[in-house]
């Protein structure tokens with residue numbers, strides 16, 4: 001195992017000095033971005049994406065130091081180790097092979113001596129056969145009617161990535177199948193979906209790597225009971241996507257089929273496995289799912305092969321580390337100027353925050369400061385009319401703007417104020433990045449803008465299945481590079497366990513009260529006891 005020290009001392013010290021230097025007035029972005037070469041020198045293209053970081057608070061010397069930091073952390077070596085099946089998830093002794101799920105090469109990838117590529121290919125073939133049979137009407141519900149609604153039942157990594165891709169590619173959904181997401185245990189979530197679907201024509205895709213997640217299990221149970229009440233056989237309306245040997249594995253009476261996910265693919269990295277494959281194949285058609293995989297594969301190749309100075313996810317990761325750990329911005333926003341990308345931010349929120357929200361390095365040693373950044377965002381221009389006041393005049397935060405050159409829909413947009421809708425959208429994107437960087441002085445303090453607020457622009461040529469795959473893989477690789485530079489393990493998530501255990505104690509108290517009306521919640525503290533009394537009485541105190 002390599003040396004996972006947080007920040008290699010020499011680079012760390014020099015980057016701290018550089019951050020102080022860049023705080024000077026003559027290093028304000030309005031000065032840094034002057035000059036014709038700024039964009040050419042601070043941008044790169046690769047894997048089908050253009051990445052412009054000319055409005056980040058960096059100069060050449062800073063970038064050189066950041067590349068040295070990446071080298072000292074052996075970030076690209078670790079990335080290659082990961083791709084080759086090394087057990088980079090050191091706390092769980094697992095490989096992290098989401099990239100193998102979308103690799104179409106015959107190159108073997110071995111885990112404990114076993115080539116996993118044929119296993120992944122077999123699952124892809126199983127998904128294709130199943131989707132074709134559903135679309136062709138050979139597989140139907142219990143009354144013989146074809147499926148028209150697919151509902152994903154899953155939470156966290158078993159849902160968010162698929163939702164992002166499905167919403168991004170809604171324009172391609174021509175299989176006469178609707179796609180819904182039942183993630184929360186909140187009864188409103190189930191009831192509203194139930195009111196929209198025709199139960200007889202609904203296929204529930206229950207996705208859970210562990211098949212023990214409380215929310216998903218509660219929803220699965222409710223689906224079975226509600227379907228039975230409608231005299232529909234749940235096993236003819238349900239498939240599972242789960243680990244081999246989990247409680248949900250096997251089609252023995254549980255459902256129409258089981259598709260395997262593997263322990264070398266973590267939930268938040270699993271969209272390109274059966275987790276995304278089954279619902280997206282049903283919703284968009286399997287061929288489009290495969291096009292999406294090929295886009296992701298192209299970005300993987302770029303992340304693996306491009307030299308550091310041209311490597312988009314590595315550069316983006318270095319900028320995250322710079323902004324977070326040296327310039328001190330605790331948040332970052334993702335603002336796509338394309339509403340089909342509206343669910344990208346929630347996906348990246350889990351991908352990045354569940355991966356990199358850590359306080360110890362990969363060997364368990366405390367970090368000098370916690371890693372990770374708070375990710376949030378909304379599509380533009382909506383975001384401008386929501387929280388951009390704070391972006392311009394309140395606490396500054398770095399932003400990823402995302403622009404698309406050719407929208408999914410071509411319509412006669414007319415020319416309001418001389419421009420079409422897509423041009424208007426771009427005018428706003430460029431204006432925001434410019435105004436945030438430049439700022440504007442005014443005699444009136446309430447009307448003055450300090451500027452010097454960093455942003456990047458990610459440009460996609462189109463918004464087709466390949467582009468969505470590229471974008472997904474870009475954010476995955478970026479997240480992993482960030483972790484390798486910080487020296488942390490991005491593949492475990494022990495931080496979510498304490499809340500689950502505590503919920504178990506409170507759930508136990510509720511169940512005891514349901515059994516015995518005299519039970520008075522003795523196992524919990526005084527604050528939670530008051531809440532439990534309130535919940536059971538349905539009344540506010542006092």
Ligand SMILES: O=P(O)(O)OC[C@H]1O[C@](O)(CO)[C@@H](O)[C@@H]1O
Pocket residue numbers: 155156157158207208209210211212213216267268354493496
């Ligand atoms: O697929 P499962 O086992 O239901 O887990 C769902 C999600 O819950 C988490 O463990 C965190 O709560 C995620 O990492 C995971 O994606």
